[in-house]
Amino acid sequence: MVCPRKNMIGTSEITHRESNFTVWPNTGYTGEYLTHYIQVWNADLRIPTFPLTLIDGFAGGGLYLNSQDNSPYPGSPLRLIKTAEAAAAAVNVKRQEGGVRTQFTLRAEYFFIEKKQSNYEYLSRYLSEQGLSSRFNSDIFLLHGKFTERLNEIIARISKRKRRCIFLLDQYGYSNVPFGAIRTIFSRLPNAEIILTFATDWLIDYMSNDDKHLKTLQRIGIDQELNIDGLLGEKSDNKNWRQIVQFELHRVIELQSGAKHYTPFFIVSKKPNRSFCLVHLSNNPRARDVMT
Numbered sequence: 462m463v464c465p466r467k468n469m470i471g472t473s474e475i476t477h478r479e480s481n482f483t484v485w486p487n488t489g490y491t492g493e494y495l496t497h498y499i500q501v502w503n504a505d506l507r508i509p510t511f512p513l514t515l516i517d518g519f520a521g522g523g524l525y526l527n528s529q530d531n532s533p534y535p536g537s538p539l540r541l542i543k544t545a546e547a548a549a550a551a552v553n554v555k556r557q558e559g560g561v562r563t564q565f566t567l568r569a570e571y572f573f574i575e576k577k578q579s580n581y582e583y584l585s586r587y588l589s590e591q592g593l594s595s596r597f598n599s600d601i602f603l604l605h606g607k608f609t610e611r612l613n614e615i616i617a618r619i620s621k622r623k624r625r626c627i628f629l630l631d632q633y634g635y636s637n638v639p640f641g642a643i644r645t646i647f648s649r650l651p652n653a654e655i656i657l658t659f660a661t662d663w664l665i666d667y668m669s670n671d672d673k674h675l676k677t678l679q680r681i682g683i684d685q686e687l688n689i690d691g692l693l694g695e696k697s698d699n700k701n702w703r704q705i706v707q708f709e710l711h712r713v714i715e716l717q718s719g720a721k722h723y724t725p726f727f728i729v730s731k732k733p734n735r736s737f738c739l740v741h742l743s744n745n746p747r748a749r750d751v752m753t
């Protein structure tokens with residue numbers, strides 16, 4: 462499998478230990494966001510606890526190797542846990558420095574979903590090696606299967622306890638997160654935030670009106686909104702064609718997500734036509750402000 466995100470600017474190339482594919486874990490962006498998020502939502506010094514559920518819907522195998530020097534690089538699951546814990550510790554340090562007696566506790570729980578059996582097993586082994594197995598099924602949940610197949614049980618668990626939640630949907634390409642699933646999340650969890658990667662360049666490269674491509678667009682729910690014939694018709698005589706399609710894709714992603722607030726980030730690749738976008742979706746203006 463070719464990942465659209467290798468050789469990103471400002472990154473080193475990372476190779477997955479077992480399956481030997483190269484991938485750029487986008488957790489750098491998400492980690493920064495999470496740190497900021499925990500600090501902003503807990504700026505009120507009287508808040509003693511903060512219940513938060515983090516869902517990594519495309520968790521990966523947990524560990525990468527830098528192909529330049531073979532150094533290990535933790536994937537999103539361990540990085541999310543460590544980042545959240547460091548951010549909570551920083552809130553407490555700040556409180557102590559300010560003479561605030563109320564101790565802060567982050568009540569976080571983590572769901573890591575992975576479809577591929579070998580990645581799932583590797584992730585489980587890796588997190589165990591990191592000393593986390595005693596937390597499995599307590600505050601760390603490893604789920605094998607497709608994100609969409611495990612979504613309902615996660616939503617039910619969160620909605621019962623009215624927790625804040627962030628979904629990290631770090632898919633390859635663009636075809637594994639149906640927009641219907643995103644709308645379901647927002648309708649059942651109004652406070653949810655979603656960080657979605659979407660390989661716009663990949664979609665543009667493969668854009669065609671053949672049945673296979675149209676079925677993929679139908680599966681994710683953008684076939685009706687995206688005027689493929691119209692866009693393909695403009696291709697030959699418009700030198701800004703890629704840009705036009707990019708804009709159109711953003712319009713469609715925003716519309717089909719059903720989110721009130723849409724913040725796109727364009728992640729540029731050194732390789733031509735291999736850029737992708739990361740979008741933050743929420744219904745809460747404060748959540749949008751934290752992201753920007």
Ligand SMILES: C[S@@+](CC[C@H](N)C(=O)[O-])C[C@H]1O[C@@H](n2cnc3c(N)ncnc32)[C@H](O)[C@@H]1O
Nearest residue numbers: 486487519520521536537575576577607608631
């Ligand atoms: C881009 S990688 C994730 C990288 C990971 N977020 C990180 O930064 O370490 C995508 C992962 O999603 C898995 N995957 C693909 N389709 C999936 C699906 N429908 N549901 C859950 N996992 C899926 C792949 O096997 C792969 O391990």
